Amino acid sequence: MVLVARPEVYFTFYPVGAAVSQGLVEIAGEHPVPRGEVFPAVYRREGASNREGRVLAWLICDGTKETLVRELSEEQRHLSIASIWNHEALVHYLTQEWRPEQDIGVPPEPRVPAAPPEEPKAEQPTDKPRHVRHYLYFATARVGKAVAAQLATQGYEVTSRESADGKNWLVLAEHHIRDAEQSLDSAREALARVAREHSGEYDGYEIEVS
Template structure:
């Protein structure tokens, strides 16, 4: 794949389009999520016009998705100046027992700043420092999610704020996706991870070619262990000729 490739992703709500923009040193493939969902592929001139919109950035192993038939390269256009990579991204710094992020890390290149204050409207539009697997990407695309939605209050009936179930002792969860070319290897890795205390699901992947090892664990309120666990799983996958395909976090509903 080349930077500038336009990638089509099928979702239950229509066709979505990404542009492969760059590679991040920590979060790998960086794509621009272009606005809108379409019932059919737009004409080339409309697709080219779409590629000039800013959209938002996401970290998604698009090269892996294309290689396994989960997405398709349909065009190639120059990346608009200044949109090759996010200038800054947000990473949760502290999560309360209620599942609310009260502090964020602002990553600007190699510089990290812990924000001990409310985010500005501009900061709420910054992309998030998390890798999405294909299933999670499709969900976000179908919902027409944008980064600022991450900071909106969750509303219940009659518009009332609904507390997270973490008030009853639940903690945020982190889910990792590992793929292996052979089922025997995947099952062996799954068994090892269970011995280490992870919750593991082991089954054939959606592409019907690779073996999926789905690894889940709880996060502490600060979530400080997330990066080290991700790196541990990346290393484990590589050791067994597999591929780490990203993670997602979920706050208690």
């Protein structure tokens, strides 16, 4: 209750179901979100970066509107950064007492003589494939094993076993992607559809931090 009542510092996404099933965390309790506290309407995410991983421009997201900026204002520096943290990343950032205002990227050096600003190039997909794990749960081992066999034929590396709580059957589907945004969205939709078709549940994913 004390944690829920405190003012928000920032938000991020964390696959709780997957972490619980692996024994990385335990559910200590739950409490409803206070009235008026909703998903932040305004946040930021990377708009463009160079080969060294330095952020050259940020996208300020306000509902369906996105504004590209090269340098963050003082107010924009405190906006949450939309991202998905696996367990290792979550522990690291919490122990380091990380805050969004500490992650402002490095703007490009101005040219001399000054010239009209150029539009930043869209972020290019990395050439290095990134490892992704998807978690699907089913009521019985028979259904879970059937789904595992189906996904194996589709190129996934599949692990099929009883879940940590002993109540469901876990199907862990792993693969590698290069274009994180497009390939990941496509895989999530396809796996969620497979789970629904077999009366199961798609419980999120973990992606390798680059």
